[in-house]
Amino acid sequence: MRITGVDITPVAIKDPPLLNSRGVHQPYALRTVLEVHTDEGLTGLGETYGGVAAEQRLRQSALAVVGLDPFDLHGLRRRLGGDVSADQSAASIVAAFEVPCLDLQGHAAGRPVCDLLGGRVRDAVPFSGYLFYRWARHPTEPGYPPDDWGAALDAGGIVDQARQMLARFGFRSLKLKGGVLPPEQEEETIRALRDAFPDAALRIDPNAAWTVPTAIAVGQSLEGVLEYLEDPTAGIAGMAEVARAVGMPLATNMCVVTFDDLPPAIAAGAVQVVLADHHSWGGLHASQTLAAICNTFGLGLSMHSNSHLGVSLAAMCHLAAATPNLTYACDTHAPWQVEDVVEPGALRFVDGALPVPAGTGLGIALDRDALGRLHEQWLKCGIRERDDVAAMRAVDPKWKGERPRF
Amino acid sequence: MRITGVDITPVAIKDPPLLNSRGVHQPYALRTVLEVHTDEGLTGLGETYGGVAAEQRLRQSALAVVGLDPFDLHGLRRRLGGDVSADQSAASIVAAFEVPCLDLQGHAAGRPVCDLLGGRVRDAVPFSGYLFYRWARHPTEPGYPPDDWGAALDAGGIVDQARQMLARFGFRSLKLKGGVLPPEQEEETIRALRDAFPDAALRIDPNAAWTVPTAIAVGQSLEGVLEYLEDPTAGIAGMAEVARAVGMPLATNMCVVTFDDLPPAIAAGAVQVVLADHHSWGGLHASQTLAAICNTFGLGLSMHSNSHLGVSLAAMCHLAAATPNLTYACDTHAPWQVEDVVEPGALRFVDGALPVPAGTGLGIALDRDALGRLHEQWLKCGIRERDDVAAMRAVDPKWKGERPRF
Numbered sequence: 001m002r003i004t005g006v007d008i009t010p011v012a013i014k015d016p017p018l019l020n021s022r023g024v025h026q027p028y029a030l031r032t033v034l035e036v037h038t039d040e041g042l043t044g045l046g047e048t049y050g051g052v053a054a055e056q057r058l059r060q061s062a063l064a065v066v067g068l069d070p071f072d073l074h075g076l077r078r079r080l081g082g083d084v085s086a087d088q089s090a091a092s093i094v095a096a097f098e099v100p101c102l103d104l105q106g107h108a109a110g111r112p113v114c115d116l117l118g119g120r121v122r123d124a125v126p127f128s129g130y131l132f133y134r135w136a137r138h139p140t141e142p143g144y145p146p147d148d149w150g151a152a153l154d155a156g157g158i159v160d161q162a163r164q165m166l167a168r169f170g171f172r173s174l175k176l177k178g179g180v181l182p183p184e185q186e187e188e189t190i191r192a193l194r195d196a197f198p199d200a201a202l203r204i205d206p207n208a209a210w211t212v213p214t215a216i217a218v219g220q221s222l223e224g225v226l227e228y229l230e231d232p233t234a235g236i237a238g239m240a241e242v243a244r245a246v247g248m249p250l251a252t253n254m255c256v257v258t259f260d261d262l263p264p265a266i267a268a269g270a271v272q273v274v275l276a277d278h279h280s281w282g283g284l285h286a287s288q289t290l291a292a293i294c295n296t297f298g299l300g301l302s303m304h305s306n307s308h309l310g311v312s313l314a315a316m317c318h319l320a321a322a323t324p325n326l327t328y329a330c331d332t333h334a335p336w337q338v339e340d341v342v343e344p345g346a347l348r349f350v351d352g353a354l355p356v357p358a359g360t361g362l363g364i365a366l367d368r369d370a371l372g373r374l375h376e377q378w379l380k381c382g383i384r385e386r387d388d389v390a391a392m393r394a395v396d397p398k399w400k401g402e403r404p405r406f
Numbered sequence: 407m408r409i410t411g412v413d414i415t416p417v418a419i420k421d422p423p424l425l426n427s428r429g430v431h432q433p434y435a436l437r438t439v440l441e442v443h444t445d446e447g448l449t450g451l452g453e454t455y456g457g458v459a460a461e462q463r464l465r466q467s468a469l470a471v472v473g474l475d476p477f478d479l480h481g482l483r484r485r486l487g488g489d490v491s492a493d494q495s496a497a498s499i500v501a502a503f504e505v506p507c508l509d510l511q512g513h514a515a516g517r518p519v520c521d522l523l524g525g526r527v528r529d530a531v532p533f534s535g536y537l538f539y540r541w542a543r544h545p546t547e548p549g550y551p552p553d554d555w556g557a558a559l560d561a562g563g564i565v566d567q568a569r570q571m572l573a574r575f576g577f578r579s580l581k582l583k584g585g586v587l588p589p590e591q592e593e594e595t596i597r598a599l600r601d602a603f604p605d606a607a608l609r610i611d612p613n614a615a616w617t618v619p620t621a622i623a624v625g626q627s628l629e630g631v632l633e634y635l636e637d638p639t640a641g642i643a644g645m646a647e648v649a650r651a652v653g654m655p656l657a658t659n660m661c662v663v664t665f666d667d668l669p670p671a672i673a674a675g676a677v678q679v680v681l682a683d684h685h686s687w688g689g690l691h692a693s694q695t696l697a698a699i700c701n702t703f704g705l706g707l708s709m710h711s712n713s714h715l716g717v718s719l720a721a722m723c724h725l726a727a728a729t730p731n732l733t734y735a736c737d738t739h740a741p742w743q744v745e746d747v748v749e750p751g752a753l754r755f756v757d758g759a760l761p762v763p764a765g766t767g768l769g770i771a772l773d774r775d776a777l778g779r780l781h782e783q784w785l786k787c788g789i790r791e792r793d794d795v796a797a798m799r800a801v802d803p804k805w806k807g808e809r810p811r812f
Contacts, residue, residue, distance in 0.1 A: 069525070072521070072525030072526075073524040074525045074526070074527045074728065075527075085702065108515065109514065109515035111477060115477040116522075118478075119475070119477055119478030119479055119480045121481075259701070260702075262703075263702065267673075289698040292695040292698065292699070293702060295491065296491065296666075296699060297668075322480065
């Protein structure tokens with residue numbers, strides 16, 4: 001089986017005004033959908049970051065993979081070049097093509113992707129409910145239809161949001177995107193969540209918006225309340241300082257983002273939980289390697305999410321299903337996305353968990369009408385790179401999105 | 407596809423009187439051959455350690471794998487139990503069944519095993535020529551036919567042996583099993599090899615027969631002569647002490663034998679090269695995980711060998727072919743074994759390297775007549791566990807095989 005060509009389609013999906021330490025989500029989130037075709041008539045699906053820079057790199061890389069056997073994942077890395085252990089961008093490109101190759105392998109072998117990753121250890125993958133401080137609507141887009149979640153700008157708003165999310169999805173774990181309000185208010189929000197949902201595991205992720213002293217103060221104050229504290233501050237040295245002072249595990253998808261970050265982070269004791277993300281770590285195989293390293297060095301493992309569509313969700317689900325030590329519920333933006341390129345039905349949350357899609361490969365199919373529609377939306381929306389800082393600046397012209405903020 | 411049953415056949419193969427720090431190889435080496443059958447009529451082959459204890463554990467474990475899908479390698483580990491990260495024995499049992507499962511996966515998918523491991527990065531796997539001080543014949547077995555290698559009990563003997571081995575196999579790398587003669591004499595042997603074969607990479611493995619001071623003295627003396635020094639002394643602490651004092655990489659298959667050994671060894675800087683062995687690390691997937699950890703932490707990777715047959719050699723070859731950072735030539739006892747259970751033709755060294763067997767799965771087939779003959783030999787030979795100490799004691803009644811020896 002040989003790859004004969006790759007279709008690369010940039011898409012834009014409606015995205016709510018979710019707040020974070022950099023600013024606010026733009027009205028549209030960008031993603032890129034890959035269809036990898038072969039001489040045997042099989043097609044493998046992939047999804048990765050959006051934006052014109054990513055798209056350009058993908059189009060160049062697509063030329064290099066023509067002729068490749070989809071089972072030859074080492075050959076894929078060789079053809080694409082770059083140092084995937086040290087360079088997140090190189091690893092992202094490999095991942096973008098590795099997932100379609102695994103989808104193809106699964107179709108060719110008549111097996112779901114999780115079987116090619118050692119077999120499923122769970123039939124359904126637990127996800128966490130991702131809570132955001134947010135506005136009711138995008139202030140710069142009067143014509144943009146508001147969703148039915150409403151605003152959430154304090155503890156009460158987040159508890160209401162969580163209640164809605166649990167009712168719709170049944171999550172057992174809740175993650176609050178922090179770094180938005182002063183830390184005392186975010187702490188108050190966490191305590192309100194704890195009171196309202198005593199059985200839910202709680203996390204907060206201020207995206208390195210806090211200084212080391214702030215991170216230590218919040219971490220010490222919330223001891224026993226959080227299952228982990230994600231990226232309270234920036235960098236391995238800062239995280240190590242916080243880790244020494246607080247009693248809860250620190251998690252990261254910011255200071256450990258490549259394999260080369262692991263030895264210094266482990267030596268420094270900077271983190272206790274790593275958030276895998278197959279999009280940026282080099283694919284599903286690389287993520288399983290990360291999982292094995294975490295297992296060997298006594299680190300916990302969770303999963304990071306950007307705004308994404310169903311192709312990514314399916315890949316995340318197969319990976320998590322086949323990774324024994326992925327014991328924390330995975331992050332997902334899925335509740336916030338109302339548009340998809342995947343035919344409906346294959347991906348449905350049940351009690352906060354996503355059953356592994358049935359069928360071979362990733363177990364999903366493209367909805368070509370939806371793909372066309374979301375590509376049209378990409379053409380029209382005018383956004384070409386994600387820029388949460390610029391989106392916030394439309395409201396607050398002095399906004400710089402600098403970190404640490406508190 | 408489900409496993410319906412496992413045939414387990416203990417075999418004994420003629421083995422020359424190869425000397426090492428524990429004593430001498432017995433006249434027969436023991437191995438166990440596995441045939442894993444499925445409801446789809448496919449059979450997967452495996453090979454692991456011999457001896458009645460191993461055989462008993464395998465027979466018990468075989469009951470647990472009936473009904474398993476050969477793609478469900480996580481399920482295999484779960485059914486077999488034990489802590490494969492910490493317990494070499496548990497990992498060995500998993501490995502014994504994992505390789506036949508991968509052979510089955512390959513047959514089912516119509517792919518060689520290396521394709522299921524990410525694809526081949528090399529078409530032929532370089533091996534090293536494994537040199538042993540040895541007697542011409544087994545002293546206790548007057549009726550046992552001597553082989554045509556002859557004795558090698560000093561530098562000149564080993565150089566002659568190396569010359570024969572290079573002529574027959576074409577290896578580019580030579581490994582001397584040390585710990586047999588006083589270190590000065592072994593050093594003399596290494597220097598004689600260096601003179602005789604100036605282009606060959608050289609290693610010596612005294613199997614921890616040396617004290618730390620001896621290891622440091624030899625290591626300093628042979629600086630620039632060896633590609634690595636393997637297990638000069640015992641334990642992580644001792645190896646770390648030697649590593650700090652010598653300028654060449656230290657390799658090990660003795661002080662780092664499970665995943666749990668890696669963090670302390672890395673923290674101590676005890677070793678610079680780890681010798682993978684899929685038989686004891688938990689299989690081909692686990693060995694690739696070890697490889698990835700070595701890559702991440704800047705350790706070199708080589709491959710260990712016990713006396714083995716063609717099933718193991720094929721598995722080693724697929725693993726090495728699909729492991730980019732396996733850059734040292736792999737060890738093999740193949741030159742010393744004249745009997746095999748594998749149909750001839752699939753495994754032939756060319757210029758010191760073994761081309762990856764063609765065909766699906768491991769690319770080998772059982773020679774059932776040979777299997778029967780070697781099983782008969784097992785029944786008759788009287789050896790039930792490997793015991794190099796006892797074999798030496800037949801000649802030297804006071805021999806204890808204690809280490810360190812020098």
